[in-house]
Amino acid sequence: MIPFEFASPKTLSEASREVDHKSNMALAGGTTLLDLMKLNVLTPNRVVSIAPVLGKEVRLERDTLTIEAGCTMAKLADHEAIRDAFPVIRQSLITAASPQIRNMATIGGNLLQRTRSTYFRHPDMAPPEQSFEAETEEKFWHRVDLSSAAVLGNNGRVVGTYPGDFANTVVAFDGTVHLQGPDNTRTVKARDFYRKPSEKEIQYSVDLKPGELIAAISLPVTPALKQSLYFKVRERSSYAFALASVAAGLELEGEGASATIRHAHVAFGGLGSIPWYSSAAVLALEGEPATDENFEKAAQTALAEAAPPPGNEYRVRLAERSLVRSLRRLRDVGPYTDAEIWAMQHGRAVNQS
Numbered sequence: 001m002i003p004f005e006f007a008s009p010k011t012l013s014e015a016s017r018e019v020d021h022k023s024n025m026a027l028a029g030g031t032t033l034l035d036l037m038k039l040n041v042l043t044p045n046r047v048v049s050i051a052p053v054l055g056k057e058v059r060l061e062r063d064t065l066t067i068e069a070g071c072t073m074a075k076l077a078d079h080e081a082i083r084d085a086f087p088v089i090r091q092s093l094i095t096a097a098s099p100q101i102r103n104m105a106t107i108g109g110n111l112l113q114r115t116r117s118t119y120f121r122h123p124d125m126a127p128p129e130q131s132f133e134a135e136t137e138e139k140f141w142h143r144v145d146l147s148s149a150a151v152l153g154n155n156g157r158v159v160g161t162y163p164g165d166f167a168n169t170v171v172a173f174d175g176t177v178h179l180q181g182p183d184n185t186r187t188v189k190a191r192d193f194y195r196k197p198s199e200k201e202i203q204y205s206v207d208l209k210p211g212e213l214i215a216a217i218s219l220p221v222t223p224a225l226k227q228s229l230y231f232k233v234r235e236r237s238s239y240a241f242a243l244a245s246v247a248a249g250l251e252l253e254g255e256g257a258s259a260t261i262r263h264a265h266v267a268f269g270g271l272g273s274i275p276w277y278s279s280a281a282v283l284a285l286e287g288e289p290a291t292d293e294n295f296e297k298a299a300q301t302a303l304a305e306a307a308p309p310p311g312n313e314y315r316v317r318l319a320e321r322s323l324v325r326s327l328r329r330l331r332d333v334g335p336y337t338d339a340e341i342w343a344m345q346h347g348r349a350v351n352q353s
């Protein structure tokens with residue numbers, strides 16, 4: 001880790017005046033930033049402590065849920081407004097990381113995770129333009145841990161996966177990111193906030209200008225948000241990033257397979273270069289009967305544009321099966337219960353339909 005200056009601004013707008021996201025970086029919970037500084041992947045000259053000046057509240061007002069960026073993952077997951085009413089939010093948080101990390105990590109920082117590929121996180125990695133030249137060659141594929149490479153939104157290239165969980169819920173349920181600049185505020189739809197890697201980039205970028213900080217995120221409260229779940233498949237049952245995950249919600253008219261799908265929300269995690277909102281799945285589902293056949297069709301449509309790097313073909317099938325399973329579960333039983341999620345977290349068998 002290189003030496004750096006430390007700043008403790010007194011207000012959020014003072015903090016935003018200090019931060020440029022390159023040489024002057026914001027420190028919230030520090031669970032990503034400090035890791036990357038220790039690895040010399042990020043080498044800011046100045047670290048600006050924003051946790052004390054970020055709002056930490058969760059507010060449910062009329063039809064909008066607002067979460068201030070300084071709220072920790074643990075506090076949000078356990079908040080009374082969230083606990084029973086919005087399963088996908090709670091589940092995408094408690095299936096992420098570990099209790100220690102969730103107690104430190106903030107919601108703002110959680111949205112801005114860097115890809116976990118050890119290759120793309122290595123400070124000695126070739127500059128993007130060189131790796132871009134090389135990445136179509138087979139020998140490049142053998143050098144890179146492709147299990148963290150994107151299957152969707154990769155433009156046929158080898159680029160890192162967006163690794164987080166909660167952001168998939170935010171894009172699935174049409175969330176908005178609220179930004180605070182030194183002299184102004186701005187809102188941007190979460191689906192527009194994340195940008196797929198351009199030709200010379202190895203991971204996503206965000207619509208965050210120098211000086212802007214995430215102040216809050218908000219979600220419209222819909223019936224589907226209440227009938228929702230997060231299903232995550234990983235190499236270990238706990239404390240691991242997703243190989244494939246699904247944030248899903250259904251608003252049904254009627255019962256069982258003869259019900260009509262009024263509204264559907266679907267996003268995949270662990271697969272895309274960005275949190276992957278699946279408009280293809282939503283289009284295939286809305287207005288249709290909630291049959292297994294339609295769920296299968298939606299899953300295949302959703303993954304039709306997948307371009308898995310070598311050895312990752314199984315993640316396409318995994319994602320399809322995860323979506324079908326999530327939709328069937330929502331139709332036949334409803335959201336996962338807390339007991340079921342904790343059983344999954346601890347590697348115990350549960351009766352998952």
Ligand SMILES: Cc1cc2nc3c(=O)[nH]c(=O)nc-3n(C[C@H](O)[C@H](O)[C@H](O)COP(=O)(O)OP(=O)(O)OC[C@H]3O[C@@H](n4cnc5c(N)ncnc54)[C@H](O)[C@@H]3O)c2cc1C
Pocket residue numbers: 025026027028029030031032033034035050054069095096097098101104105106107108109110111112113163164165166212213214215239240241242
């Ligand atoms: C071992 C391990 C396992 C993990 N497993 C998972 C997992 O399974 N799922 C998952 O989703 N996550 C996982 N995580 C990641 C963890 O959730 C993130 O590290 C955490 O959410 C980041 O939040 P933070 O407040 O600590 O951010 P920080 O580390 O403080 O900051 C992260 C980045 O965001 C910037 N930043 C922070 N806040 C703001 C803001 N308000 N405005 C603008 N920029 C800001 C910082 O400058 C930095 O670039 C894991 C982490 C570890 C170390």
